[in-house]
Amino acid sequence: MTLLVVGSVAYDSVSTAAGTREDALGGSATYFSVSSSFFTKVSVVAVIGDDFLESDKKKLLDYKIDISNLSTESGNTFRWKGVYDTSDVNIRETLDTQLNVFENFNPILSKNNKQSDYLFLANIAPDLQMKTLTQMSKRPKIVALDTMNFWIDDHKKDLTSIIEKVDILFMDNKEISSFTGETNLIAAARRIEEIGPSTIVIKKGEHGVIMFNKGDVFTAPALPIENVIDPTGAGDSFAGGFMGYIAKTNDTSNQNLRRAIIAGSVMGSLAIEGFSIERFNKLTKNEIEDRFSRFIDITSFKTTGIT
């Protein structure tokens, strides 16, 4: 099944305990599309500036990502700069965000992309997420959305308008608390259900993920990773694995959403083992399957009861 993503294609400058990278290929749509490409055909809607390197375009094409709706405008590509706490990778500070060509971006979808079966509104301005959704010529089977504090803090009204229209909402625990005003995750998920989405996926970094889906609750740990190089894009890679798996299987049942959570967790665990999208380079399906098996291994146990 076809999968479409709108989001940022960016140059990231990142500093972690493992080192630094300047202007490395990043962005929510980049991580999402590269990750999901291991499962299904994915198309990207985004804008890049005229400073975007041909070699970076080629990287996306190498994953067979459809970039026919990746438009080039004069000006600079979106830039994001962040630094991670050297003693706690869960703590990140955004030092700079430059929207650049995204300021005046008007996404135009091709005829094919308007008919995509699955749509992911990755982290980007809520009005661009809305402009993408409203162009769809048929309602996708699933519309999912991710966002971040940048938009929650300053664009809450627009963000709420688009959240009302989606099926699945991805947020991390801090974002959902700040958006809903609820510190308890069950209460926060309930607030979101009242607005519209029937599935809420709350990411908790190295503490895993919890999914609320129409009365069902599912939790998964994060795979313990010893060599965390750069957590940037973990959330988008997680979403890419999740949506890519659903699009590949074309199954939106609760059991399949649970499997998709693990597929997402596998891809998120890989993303953090390298800067930018480096870890996905030469990644094989066998490595993905191995990690999937490790997940089954670390989460299952035999029992005859506890009393």
Ligand code: AMP
């Ligand atoms: P994550 O680590 O999953 O939160 O994703 C980080 C990615 O999001 C980086 O590659 C950034 O380029 C991108 N990003 C950061 N801030 C924004 C923003 N305000 N809008 C869109 N994308 C962003």
